[in-house]
Amino acid sequence: MTTAAATASHAWFEDLQALLIGGLFVAVSVLLLREAGLLTGGTAGLAFLGHYLSGQPFGAVFFALNLPCYLFAWRAMGPVFTVKTFAAVSLLSVYSEWLPRFIRLDGLDPAFAAVLAGLLAGTGLLILVRHRASLGGIGVLALYLQDKRGWRAGQLQMAADGLILCGALLALDGRRVLLSVLGAAAMNLVIAVNHRPGRYTAI
Template sequence: MNDNLTPAPAPAPHSAWEDAQGLLTGCLFVALGVCLFREAGLFTGGTTGVAFLAHYLLGYSLGGVLFVINLPFYVFGWRKLGHLFTLKTFAAVGLLSAYVELLPRWIGFTHLNPVFAAVMAGLLAGTGILILIRHGASLGGVTIMAVYLQKSRGWRAGNVQMAVDFAILLMAFACTDASKALLSLLGAVALNLVIGVNHRSDRYYGV
């Protein structure tokens, strides 16, 4: 028999335990990336980037703003991407918000190279987001829109995320010095490179 004619088996759905560890692990990776960005005084894209603006300029709690700013996107996710996806996303954003506030109590940095911080934070955040997507969740905001456009129109989620992130990060140039703004863009490239290469509409969504 020609193996090329043998249909691939349907992917088995993730168990509740697998989804739970995916959310816990993915959010922790993203939160560590966010802490690296914050420690280096950098920005990131998406709704997290907007939360950074409120945190830096107004002194608001980063985790608190991150949770509140995502609330409107749950309505869209509920209607377009399903109840389970939206509930998982709500849980993921809540976990991320908690991690962001707790991690400074658990880890600190005596020296942090800003270039390394930008690249490593982007890679960590991108990997965490990829884990969440593959477990049928997201971190709300732009990611909800990116996943919807990938499923409905075949646009790569990483490309959509990158385009919006760059638009948001342009605001960083008005809020910080040019070197930090450019490093923030470098972090966004690292983040979206992970998603763009590893999450394609013709390969795997994760259920």
């Protein structure tokens, strides 16, 4: 695929469906992790830690944590990316609190939940990235470095996730932390394999 084809603009309705569907996939991932008592990496991982330690809703914590990132995103990635990222973050914050009204899970195996959540999150993030959006926070920096320096976004995200998941020991037992690492690895594998420099770019 040529660079011109990879960076071709999408119509507004294509971007809208990407925000709605990509955000929904990630929200289902959040639901699975929360029901299994797990977490993930990135800003969502920090939001899970805040949720578990404080008892505040995940959606509210996630939205608040992303507020500082928009100034950097505006300067580094441009206004279009920033506006779409704000929309994606807002949708995920709302979705994550609404979904339990529509989906109830009984007998969920934590290991299966971790892997499926990782795969869904990775797929949702790919949809967002290919329409010039992200879920803010660490993802913005990872995408910026990939597009400007050629570094793999998935590998950068995985390194940051490792640090965040180490902090998960403050809220979870060792087994759940290991399962959370498994889920984060599944998510980053999807991103690393499917989002490479020269195929699709975020800016």
